[in-house]
Amino acid sequence: MSAAVRYSLLILVFALVVCAFAVLHLGAAADSEVPHVEFNADNIAPRQIEDLTSKSVPRDYGFAWQTMEQALNENRPGLLDGYFTGLAKQDLGNRVKSQIGSGLHTRYQDRGHKLEAIFYAPAGDAMQLRDHAQFDLQVLDGDKVIYDEPVNAEYIVLMTPGADRWLVRQIQAQQMQASQGEK
Amino acid sequence: MNRLSAILVALVLAVAAQAAEIHPPQQVTAGTSITIPTSGSGEATFYLIGPDVASKKKVQAGSDISVESDSLQLAGRYVAVLCASDGCASSNFFVVPAAPNKLSLLVHPSRVPVGSANGISTVAFVFDNFHNFVLKPEQVKFSILPKDAKEISADRGSQNGVAWVRISSAKKEGPVRIAASIGNANEVRVVQQVAAEACNLRIKASRVKNAFLIETDPVRDCSGNSIPDGTVVSFTKSDSAGKTTVDVPIKRGVAKVEMPIDGRARITVASGVVTGNELDVAGGQPQ
Numbered sequence: 001m002s003a004a005v006r007y008s009l010l011i012l013v014f015a016l017v018v019c020a021f022a023v024l025h026l027g028a029a030a031d032s033e034v035p036h037v038e039f040n041a042d043n044i045a046p047r048q049i050e051d052l053t054s055k056s057v058p059r060d061y062g063f064a065w066q067t068m069e070q071a072l073n074e075n076r077p078g079l080l081d082g083y084f085t086g087l088a089k090q091d092l093g094n095r096v097k098s099q100i101g102s103g104l105h106t107r108y109q110d111r112g113h114k115l116e117a118i119f120y121a122p123a124g125d126a127m128q129l130r131d132h133a134q135f136d137l138q139v140l141d142g143d144k145v146i147y148d149e150p151v152n153a154e155y156i157v158l159m160t161p162g163a164d165r166w167l168v169r170q171i172q173a174q175q176m177q178a179s180q181g182e183k
Numbered sequence: 184m185n186r187l188s189a190i191l192v193a194l195v196l197a198v199a200a201q202a203a204e205i206h207p208p209q210q211v212t213a214g215t216s217i218t219i220p221t222s223g224s225g226e227a228t229f230y231l232i233g234p235d236v237a238s239k240k241k242v243q244a245g246s247d248i249s250v251e252s253d254s255l256q257l258a259g260r261y262v263a264v265l266c267a268s269d270g271c272a273s274s275n276f277f278v279v280p281a282a283p284n285k286l287s288l289l290v291h292p293s294r295v296p297v298g299s300a301n302g303i304s305t306v307a308f309v310f311d312n313f314h315n316f317v318l319k320p321e322q323v324k325f326s327i328l329p330k331d332a333k334e335i336s337a338d339r340g341s342q343n344g345v346a347w348v349r350i351s352s353a354k355k356e357g358p359v360r361i362a363a364s365i366g367n368a369n370e371v372r373v374v375q376q377v378a379a380e381a382c383n384l385r386i387k388a389s390r391v392k393n394a395f396l397i398e399t400d401p402v403r404d405c406s407g408n409s410i411p412d413g414t415v416v417s418f419t420k421s422d423s424a425g426k427t428t429v430d431v432p433i434k435r436g437v438a439k440v441e442m443p444i445d446g447r448a449r450i451t452v453a454s455g456v457v458t459g460n461e462l463d464v465a466g467g468q469p470q
């Protein structure tokens with residue numbers, strides 16, 4: 001076998017290894033998909049929402065949930081840096097640290113969000129939203145599932161604009177009305 | 184007799200095999216400690232999962248579990264889990280905000296032109312001591328504290344933890360303090376009211392050596408407030424050679440520039456969108 005053929009085979013094998021690695025990596029990334037966010041700004045006040053903002057808010061809120069779910073599952077507080085700021089980042093960071101200390105982690109199976117914008121500050125520097133979220137929640141102690149339940153939850157959210165995205169500054173779960181059936 | 188013994192044994196076994204249960208209160212006020220009754224027997228593990236907590240401790244099933252107030256400061260959904268040898272039992276509960284006692288006040292902009300109708304946006308977010316949104320309606324008092332005038336105040340009801348008001352700036356430049364208060368919280372921000380656009384912009388020309396000195400009168404807005412130094416004034420010369428524009432910042436209330444002029448020329452002045460008078464100069468003399 002000539003040297004040229006041997007080198008070609010080596011390059012081919014190397015390319016296959018790279019492709020296999022890429023496929024595996026893409027598969028891992030797809031485990032944590034961006035949740036579906038249905039956005040409604042019909043009742044927003046007092047400022048009207050701009051077209052660009054009406055696209056970026058639900059997009060960034062979805063990314064925030066994706067990174068939060070990943071941070072709580074993998075116990076990586078650094079993942080919260082992208083889409084959280086202020087107290088939301090601090091509180092979720094404390095939760096992750098607390099999970100690390102207790103050997104726990106939390107797994108979400110996100111089933112989507114109905115996000116409603118309810119207040120947009122006149123200066124455009126803060127937006128308050130209400131999120132009706134549905135997800136399956138599992139809490140694990142090591143590998144043992146200690147809690148597993150489908151959840152319908154309602155959150156009051158405060159988002160503020162950052163340099164190139166909207167950031168979650170506060171997220172607070174509130175008790176739902178009896179008719180809505182908190183689980 | 185045998186049947187009775189069998190029933191008794193079955194009862195004893197049933198009691199002994201009673202699954203662990205946990206009964207937290209349905210609703211807790213933020214920053215309050217609680218005691219959670221449990222049932223069952225033997226060693227167990229208690230977990231508390233909340234917005235900023237995920238704790239784990241060994242307990243005795245059947246005894247009461249104390250949860251300290253500092254684990255229950257954040258409003259939101261909590262899960263209490265008790266795991267014994269026969270499995271895990273769980274129950275959810277909510278921590279609700281305490282009384283309003285903190286405000287986060289956003290006032291924009293920090294500098295506003297005088298006489299700007301609804302030019303100052305003031306938004307107050309209502310929180311309890313633990314920085315939870317207080318979502319039930321509360322009255323927030325907004326106050327305007329001018330430097331040399333009487334305080335003006337008005338109450339606004341909060342909705343979902345937010346109260347807001349738009350404020351017009353005064354006619355006279357200077358700082359104004361804007362405050363919002365609720366409970367023991369009183370937040371103050373200072374907004375600098377600055378002169379609006381220039382008004383009645385006027386220039387005059389005088390000869391200096393081989394050029395003309397073009398100078399504005401003191402530049403003021405329509406309310407008589409001096410336009411701040413550094414504001415750019417544009418002088419434009421139009422002559423047979425074309426147009427030349429020179430941008431000059433105001434210094435000590437006026438803007439001036441030296442322009443060499445040959446033949447006839449027209450000088451105009453502008454600051455922002457405001458234009459002033461025009462001067463025609465010819466043969467080195469103003470007309």
